[in-house]
């Protein structure tokens with residue numbers, strides 16, 4: 001049996017319990033065997049002026065766009081379709097070899113930030129090999145596109161074949177499907193895809209209510225998306241959802257359903273316990289959207305986790321930087337809730353909540369040592385979310401990543 005090792009540091013944040021100043025985490029093999037207050041157990045190693053927190057969860061990214069950093073600057077919110085045109089043009093210019101290189105680059109950046117679980121949307125599953133081989137947990141969502149019934153069925157069949165023929169899931173990597181967005185999928189066909197999910201990893205994610213223009217399209221069949229879809233030869237109003245609620249209803253049966261952005265979703269919208277929101281704070285701000293309703297969702301008990309989105313709209317793939325941005329933007333938002341968004345909420349949203357997302361006995365030894373500033377603070381979360389440089393050390397399944 002592997003030796004057990006006990007680590008201490010300035011503060012241990014179990015997430016599912018209060019912070020433990022100078023507490024300890026004991027790891028045996030790949031599992032956490034104890035999380036204790038200071039003085040209960042002697043430590044084998046003192047990591048110093050750092051916070052020990054669970055491995056971070058980046059619940060929404062697109063690694064295959066990692067070559068686009070700085071090349072498609074976010075537009076104003078009402079010019080979003082112009083930004084989408086830029087993304088499509090960028091994708092057309094990339095060879096498969098380039099896409100693979102972009103994925104490896106983006107993955108390395110995610111891991112370097114302390115991510116131990118990521119939700120990656122992959123247009124054709126191309127990220128699977130790199131992600132499944134990496135020292136991380138992940139859900140690779142195969143994208144599904146098609147506003148017409150015929151196109152949707154073809155795309156969905158491709159995703160199903162991809163999962164069934166060689167990507168059924170490993171100990172650390174699960175497949176999922178991502179019907180792209182209400183303006184690009186046939187809502188009437190969604191339930192048939194959702195019904196097949198028990199055989200396909202049981203995880204689904206959809207971009208939802210990202211822009212006002214999307215809602216205008218769904219409620220009035222008008223606005224900039226009509227021209228955009230017509231240009232692409234994809235305009236088919238017969239497949240359009242009748243508002244975001246139809247998308248939520250059509251995907252409710254999935255065991256784990258995650259909706260990205262929800263920038264303009266009314267916060268009173270009904271969510272089931274298996275349905276979660278992925279909020280991408282810096283991308284949200286880069287497009288100049290109205291303030292995000294994450295606090296209103298959370299007050300109602302809706303699970304909200306964090307994502308970086310891709311390097312096509314975000315400066316980096318550092319998910320802790322997203323949380324620090326939220327802290328700087330909303331200093332009164334409770335630090336313990338923000339830490340949950342960064343860890344256990346994402347793990348539960350992606351269907352890995354029983355394995356990771358908190359420092360608890362029996363869970364995978366996935367943790368990050370985050371350097372802290374030297375000063376004192378009444379609330380230790382304040383130190384964790386202060387903008388502070390320094391190398392983070394990450395342990396995944398009991399092994400330090402170096």
Ligand SMILES: [Zn+2]
Nearest residue numbers: 062207260309
């Ligand atoms: Zn996205």
